[in-house]
Amino acid sequence: MSLNALPGCSPNGSEGVDAFFVPDFTEVDNNVTIHVSPQLAREDWSALVFHFPGMDHVGHTGGPESPYMVPKQQEMDFIIREIYTAIESQPHLSSTLFVVAGDHGMNQQGSHGGSSAGEISPGMLLISPDLKSLRSDRKAPSAPRGTGFDFYSVIKQPDIVPTLAGLLGFRIPSKSVGLFMPQLLSLWEDPSDRVRLVLENAHELLNVRGHHVDHPYHITLQRIEDRIVSDPSSTEALSELYQVNLLDVHYPSD
Incomplete structure (x- = not known):
């Protein structure tokens, strides 16, 4: 799929495999795994x-309670x-x-595309030795809490873009x-x-909204x-900037 989407691009070690053959639990994953160490060494x-x-x-085949789910999760833990x-x-x-992310979750039948918590609450991890300074005394959840999902924090999907841009030292993309x-x-x-970072975020929001000069924002x-x-x-300016951005994103006005 990826090679077809990028005609003329033939990265080192590339080989085509069928990632849409749903009954396959191992072949494609194993094919990816054997390339992990060699690529990291480059x-x-x-x-x-x-x-x-x-x-x-x-x-998709057996739902989240499939007997194959835990072994697959353990395999991903190893990777x-x-x-x-x-x-x-x-x-x-x-x-x-190092970003670990799922593009979607699943419901109890193993499907997705709806609006249940399991489908719209995929996990994401940001991992780096540089993040150790943010370490808290909170322990990683080892089991579901009640019928819900337990996360360190919850963000909206659009927040991923400016966050990754800031962490990687890129400009926040336009239209973010x-x-x-x-x-x-x-x-x-x-x-x-x-x-500076939050101010850049504010200007991108201003550009997207197209607010005129006499708009309150x-x-x-x-x-x-x-x-x-x-x-x-100014820490006061930083706090106010973030609150203004938050209001404009979640409660935008014309």
């Missing part, structure tokens, strides 16, 4: 994507451990951001309507860098920017 890439469809296939061990031990990977995750702002030791943003000019590290 230094000629800036981004790697490893796609493991096996868990999706298990879900995550292998990648993180490489990041910690190989110097050229020391600044790597998400918010940078505030839990990660403390990674920037200099308060002025935090203000535009006026408020200008007032905050005037304060930042005199105090680039």
Whole structure:
């Protein structure tokens, strides 16, 4: 599928496999796994994507209670451990951001596309040695809590884009309507860098909304920017910026 979507692109070690053969729980995943270590050892890439469809296939075939689900999860745990061990031990990977994400969840029948909590609440992990400074005393949930899902925090899907852009040092893409995750702002030791990042987020939201100069959002943003000019590290400005962005994203007005 990916090779067909990128005609003329033939990355090192590429080989075509059928990822849409749902009864297959292992072949494609195994084919991806054998390339993990060799690709991590290379230094000629800036981004790697490893796609493991096996868990999706298990879900579609037998649902989340399938006897194949736990072994598949344990297999993925092993892969995550292998990648993180490489990041910690190989110097050229020391600044790597490792993102583990599912593109969707599933309901009790193993399907998706609806609006149940299981379908619209996929997990995402941001993993890096650089994130150890954010470590808290919270333990990872080892079992479901009641009938719900237990997460460290919950974000909206559009927030992934500005968050990854900020962490990787990219400009926030135009038309982005998400918010940078505030839990990660403390990674920037200099308060002025935090203000700069959230201010960039604010300007992208302003561009997307197309607010005119006398719109309350535009006026408020200008007032905050005037304060930042005199105090680039203002924690009050940072807090107000984030609240203004939050209101504009979740309660936008014309």
